[in-house]
Amino acid sequence: MRYGVLGPLAVWDAEGRPVKVPEAKVRALLADLLIHGGGPVPADRLIEDLWAGSPPGGSVNTLQTKISQLRRVLGRDQVVREPAGYRLRLAGDAVDALRFQKLAERARAHDEPAVKGDLFADALALWRGPAYADVAESLFARSEITRLEELRLSVLEDQAEVRLTLGDYTMLATELGELVAQHPLRERLRMVHMRALYQAGRQSEALQSFQELRRQLADELGVSPGPLVSALHEAILRQEPHLAPPTGRLPCRTNLPTPLTPLIGRQEAVDQVRARLNSDSSTRLVTLTGLGGVGKTRLAIAAARDMAERFADGVWLVELAGLSAASTPDDIAERVITTLGLCDTAATEPTMDDLVNWLGQAVAEKRLLLLLDNCEHVVEAVAALAGTVLATVPGGHLLVTSQEALDIPGEVVFPVPPLALPEDTDLIAQSSAVELFVERAAAAVPGFTLNTGNAAAVSAICRRLDGIPLALELVASRLRTLSPEQLAACLDHRFTLPDVRARGLPARQQTLRSMLDWSWELLTTDEQTVLRRLAVHADGCTLSSAETVCAGPDLPPERVPDLLARLVDRSLVVREAERFRLLESVAAYSAERLAETGEESAVRLAFVRCYTELTEHANDRLRGPDQRRWLEQLDAETVNLRRALGLADAEHALRLVNALTWYWFLRGRLTEARRSIQAALNTNGQATPAARLEAQAWLAGIELRTTGTLHEDPTVGLDNPVLRARLQWFIGSGQGLEGRRLVEKSLTGARAAHDRWGEAAALVEHASYTSDRRDAELGAALFQELGDRWGQLRATRALALVAELDGDHPRAERLHREGLLAAEELGLWTEVVEALTWLGQTALSSGHPERATELYERALSISAERAYTRGEIRAEIGLGRAARLRDDQETAKHHLNRALAKSRSSTQTAEAQAELNLIPQLHQSPRSA
Structure with missing residues (x-):
């Protein structure tokens, strides 16, 4: 049995199935026994704990009844009875609290920060809620609950310090805010938060945090802050160099996953790949080729991770397995744009139809490495994109994994071989194939080691499997039921069968196919069902999605978790945090099996329905207090959502885009929204007129944000009054006089439909037209009541505009800072830039050019990272103006000429030129002349 106490009390049997413990007193009894860690608890102690000093008549008999029930x-x-009392039989780390403590100890003992961080994350992932939540009010549990909560906070602090060393300060600065608010007097936690704020460029907030600590300690305890946090405060004031953000590390600008297991036998290959892409080499494109399962992706990630210090603008993994074989170069470019975070700027660019060239222009001055993974089914499209990147981005390097080369100029092909096989019995341990097999075998069968007794069998196994890593991993789990000698004999038997090798496949590919066949045959019918149905997912899935997609008339959804766990144990499914995915070769094999059953259409339909319902569920929650969580969940499902759109019929495609457009808008992916809505509208098949009208209205609102003029109301014909009012607001936003009239219609309609969100949005937008303080304040109050952080951000912007018009600059600055925090929290980077430039402008108006320079430099950095051209221009103009006010004319000229060079509109050009004209004796650039 396994027990969970880090949350509501939970019990699982040896197979991982939940075990229900009925009746509150029986659960309290179990909790009491667990708190004593398997030690004996006297009967009178249990009676006292369970009935809190008021035991029932015949309490001994009543206790025995509860013991029997348990x-x-x-x-x-x-549950064992001993002279000293009752005790629970516990084996090893059967209780999650003990596993939590062991993982934390392992993390603290490790030297590598990335590994420490992962172990701390694994430990914290065991928490499902407050410890012993069922008995939180019971006196007997309070000390243990307090102890575990203190341990949890300590691990959170440990993890935060590790993340700081890795450079993850921007996210920490936001994430720790709520935790500090819950535990305002924990000085160590406060110190980590202060450092994160400072390194994220938010020095004033770091100093303010210290003042809050000082005030609360004085008010509640009558003491002053300790020497460590006081010293940190002084160091921040002096801006001491040791507090600067880590250099050379790029964890905030990369998405490379942390390997779950060490990479074995590939160091020489890693070094060779790095040598081909090093700074002394002219090579900028390396393609790793090889059969499925040979380890191309693991090798590429290891090589890319080791090169992170070379690329100031990041090292990025772009997963292409989920794209269809009919994908275009623009589809590949869109995936890269989304991965790099450039999607936030798509809304501001009117010429985003040629995404390949736009991408080349956006990253033309960047130094970055793109790892394009699993390209064999889209080779031609990837080749076209790669050619553009190599031609237009001098600092751009590409690392590609594919079963075939791209065959374009400048490409260096690196065939990835299988692992080294044992050449001599005496040297078997030096074989990388043997090393991998033994490592995976020890994970499957604790205590397994290579010895003289099994060396010959292990050598035979590795030879039979040609040293293919995936085949070795698959077969290692069989040692749970077979000895090495039996396993080797089984392989001998299989490989002598005349039909074991598929015709037309290379020998090593046949070997892998044989192993997959054997693994498949050893599965139960239900395990096979789950595995083949999982293949419809393009990028892994959550447990909930697996239950929905894999279930059917032949398989109830409640059985899927257990079957999924068995597939993980057999190395056929990989679990990464809360997601389950198939390795490339297993996914391809499972897709073949799915097609053979004739149920492919039904499973695809289940997949489309699952993600349609997910997006519709999420869409309802993107306008409330759970906004950030659902944004992140949809971020995680981006690839699956694209697959669903590609598979959907007209009705489901329209439902999908109608539910996703608000998400795309919040994330700034207007080009993706436009392309997807147009594709859905052109999908063959029947769809309800209402769904088609809604999609057309969303598309009108998207297109009006880049090109076009509003002439009529595209919502005519929509029967849903809430939806119609919201779309009228969305379409009318920022569209001049006609837009204002549509927003006013939206406000009337939202109030008539009692839609408070729609009313809030229309009020805030109306205030931006009229500068009406009352509208802005009422809209802000409604968004505050609804808990919509994006809405609060927009309302704050409107209130700040009113404050500026009223001449209340301190209030305007405070509101812009509130907006900046909200934008950072949601990861809305264009909004972050807008807030920073407004703050820079306010600082200049207040006579603080030095402070304005800090704000504009931060805005310029974020804009450059995200290819947000309008933000770059505004920041350059602001930096030029600040330099002029500091009498630094050369710096002012430099920034203003850069703004002119980047300007794409007459308004931007005029603003930059006007600022240049204020500098005496200016030698104008050709552009400005």
Whole structure:
């Protein structure tokens, strides 16, 4: 039995199935026994704990009844009676609290920060809620709950310090804010938060945090801050160099996953790949080729991770397995744009139809490495994109994994071989194939080691499997039921069968196919069903999605978690945090099996329905207090959502885009929205007129944000009054006089439909037209009540505009800072830039050019990272103006000429030129002349 106390009390049997413990007193009894860690608890102690000093008549008999009930659930031998009392039989780390402590100890003992961080994350992932939540009010549990909560906070602090060393200060600055608010007097936690704020460029907030600590300590305890946090405060004031953000590390500008297991036998290959892409080499494109399962992706990630210090603008993994074989170069470019975070700027660019060339222009001055993974089914499209990147981005390097080369100029092909096989019995341990097999075998069968007794069998296994890593991993799990000698004999038997090798495949590809066949045959019918149905997912899935997609008339959804766990144990499914995915070769094999069954259409339909319902569920929650969580969940499902759109019929495609457009808008992916809505509208098949009208209205609002003029109301014909009012607001936003009239219609309609969100949005937008303080304040109050952080950000912007018009600059600055925090929290980087430039402008108006320079430099950095051209221009103009006010004319000229060179509109050009004209004796650039 396994027990969970880090949250509501939970019990699982040896197969991982939940075991229900009925009745509150029986659960309290179990909790009491667990708190004593398997030690004996006297009967009178249990009676006192369970009935809190008011035991029932015949309490001994009543306790024995509860003990019997617990034994019926857990098994008679699990609750033992001894002279000293009752005790729970616990094996090893059967309790999640003990596993939590062991993982934390392992993390603290490790030297590598990335590994420490992962172990701390694994430990914290065991928490499902407050410890012993079922008995939180019971006196007997309070000390243990307090102890575990203190341990949790300590691990959170440990993890935060590790993340700081890795450079993850921007996210920490936001994430720790709520935790500090819950535990305002924890000085160590406060110090980590202060450092994160400072390194994220938010020095004033770091100093303000210290003042809050000082005030609260004085008010509540009558003491002053300790020497460590006081010293940190002084160091921040002096801006001491040791507090500067880590250099050379790029964890905030990369998405490379942390390997779950060490890479074995590939160091020489890693070094060779790095040598081909090093700074002394003219090579900028390396393609790793090889059969599926040979380890191309693992090798590429390891090589890319080691090169992170070379690329100031990041090292990025772009997963292409989920794209269809009919994908165009623009589809590949869109995936790269989304991965790099450049999607936030798509809304501001009117010429985003040629995404390949736009991408080349956007990253033309960047130094970055793109790892394009699993390209074999889209080779021609990837080749076209790669050619553009190599031609237009001098600092751009590409690392590609594919079963075939791109065959374009400048490409260096690196065939990835299988692992080295044992050449001599005496040197078997030096074989990388043997090393991998033994490592995976030890994970499957704790205590397994290579010795003289099994060396010959292990050598035979590795030879039979040609040293193919995936084949070795698949077969290692069989040692749970077979000895190495039996396993080797099984392989001998299989490989002598005349039909084991598929015709037309290379020998090593046949070997892998044989191993997949064997693994498949050893599965139960239900395990096979889950595995083949999982293949419809393009980028892994959550447990909930697996239950929905894999279930059917032949398989109830409640059975899927257990079957999924068995597939993980057999190395056929990989679990990464809360997601499950198939390795490339297993996914391809499972897709073949799915097609053979004739149920492919039904499973695809289940997949489309699952993600349609997910997006519709999420869409309802993107306008409330759970906005950030659902934004992140949809971010994680981006690839699956694209697959669903590609598979959907007209009705489901329209439902999908109608539910996703608000998400795309919040993330700034207007080009993706436009392309997807147009594709859905052109999908063949029947769809309801209402869904088609809604999509057309969303598309009108998207297109008006880049090109076009509003002439009529595209919402005519929509029957849903809430939806119609919201779309009228969306379409009318920022569209001049006609837009204002549509927003006013939206406000009337939202109030008539009692839609408070729609009313809030229309009020805030109306205030931006009229500068009406009352409208802005009422809209802000409604968004505050609804808990919509994006809405609060927009309302704050409107209120700040009113404050500026009223001449209340301190209030305007405070509001812009509030907006900046909200934008950072949601990851809305264009909004972050807008807030920073407004703050820079306010600082200049207040006579603080030095402070304005800091703000504009931060805005310029973020804009450059995100290819947000309008933000770059505004920041350059602001920096030029600040330099002029500091009498630094050369710096002012430099920034203003850069703004002119980047300007794409007459308004931007005029603003930059006007600022240049204020500098005496200016030698104008050709552009400005």
